[in-house]
Amino acid sequence: MSKKPLEHYVNPAPFDPLSVTKLTPQQERYYTASQWQIMWWKFRKHKLAVYSGIILGCMYLVALFAEIVAPYNLHNREIDFIYAPPQAVHFFHEDEFIGPFVYGYDYTLNMENLKREYTSNPSQVNELQFFCRSNQDYAFWGLISGDFHIVCPPENGTFFVWGTDRLGRDIFSRIIYGSRISLTIGLIGVFISFVLGTLLGGMAGYFGGLIDTFVLRAIEILKSFPTLPLFMTLSALLPVTWSPLGVFFGISIILGLLDWPGLARAVRSKLLSLREEDFTTAAQLMGASHARVIGRHLLPSFSSHLIASATLAVPMMILGETSLSFLGLGLRAPITSWGVLLNEAQNISAVVLYPWLLLPVQPVILVVLCYNFLGDGLRDAADPYK
Incomplete structure (x- = not known):
């Protein structure tokens, strides 16, 4: 059998750079962009999430400058206009x-x-x-x-754009002042819940063994209690001699301590699968510490879930504070929050005669919807498979 010449196996044609397909400016911009830029471009396509983020930003800006935005002071009383309707x-x-x-x-x-x-x-x-x-x-x-x-x-x-209450106080001004407490308490509670959930869930999923067993048992115990009665019990344990600021931080800590099990369980289940991946083994062989492996390699791998969980937890915190304050077991006067304002709507007879007392529920609904839409947009933007 005769051998074929070498030219039969080797392409003698020289490389032609003009035959290579050039990238368009849009493609080149995409392939050279950072991960955060790509997330921002994907987020901008979610119009409902963008509008929700703008609304939330305006509401937090109003809460920051509540004294300037509100036409009346927090405790200003117009005794000649008790239960005045909206103008x-x-x-x-x-x-x-x-x-x-x-x-x-x-x-x-x-x-x-x-x-x-x-x-x-x-x-x-x-x-x-x-x-x-x-x-x-x-x-x-x-x-x-x-x-x-x-x-x-x-x-x-x-x-009185939204009327007055039983003491002649402007409801619109009090809602603006109350946003400072109601919007902030959700952020503080989520921060506590996020830290505990990622820390305990990450340790349980990465190390396993006794740590995993201990964290799981703690999650199961907390999840076995009815949520609202547990909130009410812990809130009732706060000393009545505490200052309004102390009660505010006490409620924030309670909301954060009771909300971390759901996030911890999700983080644990994800890390159980990710710790067996090749990139985790490679990081360990290169001498990376356990904290670096978890914080720099494992947690960013499912950042979309973490972002969605954080944004969805904030409205749950706000609803929890509103429910407790409405029942008289959360924040109390002289602190003003949306739940404290709704506490005056417990009198059915007053609500029938003066229905504008229920207006503080409107910003609660708006904030919850905006956070849900914003969470959907951030989750889709951070998801690498979309």
Whole structure:
């Protein structure tokens, strides 16, 4: 059998660089981008998550500058306008453009049901003032005195956009002040839950053995208790002599300590499978410590689940605080939160006569929905398989 010449096996044609397919600028930009840039590009495609993030950012910004945004101070009382209904904002009076204004009130007491009845008085046109100074002085974060507001009540008039409560306090202003507590307590609780869940779940899944058994038994014990009665019991154990700030941190810690088992169980199950992967073995053979293997190699492998769990846990914390405060076992006056404001809606008779007392439930629903949509968008953006 004759041998074939070498040219039969070797391609003598020289390499032609023009035959290589060139990348488009968009492809080159994608392949040279970092992981965080790719996540951001994927997140921007989720329009509902983007809008939810913007709404949440605005709400936290309002909570940060609550004294400036709220037209009235937190404890300001208008004793002549108890249970006053919401005032509608108008722009035209008798077909003449005036600008933002509200009509004044005429007050009568219904002797049949003892209901305070307010009617609009078109002869009282109260124009609103913007970016102004008013007699509603405040201490910004309790440190800096000021009187500047974005919108001020009309001089010798009122501006109750969401009505008043039984003491004549503006509900809209109190909701703005309450957002500072309700939005913050969720972040503190999630931070505690996230640290405990990733730490204990990571140790249980990575090391196994007695550590895994101990963590699993602790999770099963906590999960065996009914959630709401356990919340109520632990909240009732807080001393009544504690300051409002101490009660706030106490409730935050309780919410965080009771929410970590779900995340810990998910982290444990994921690490049980990832610790057998080749990249884990390679990191161990290169001398990486256990903490580095878990923190730099294993946990980032399912960051999408961690992000989704964190964003979904925040509204659960807010709902937990709202439920406890509504039942009178969470935060208490003089602290103001959305749950404390809803506590006044327990009187069914008052709600029937003055339904605007239920308005503090609106920001709770909005925040929960926005966090859910934001969590979906972040999960899809961080998922490497999408």
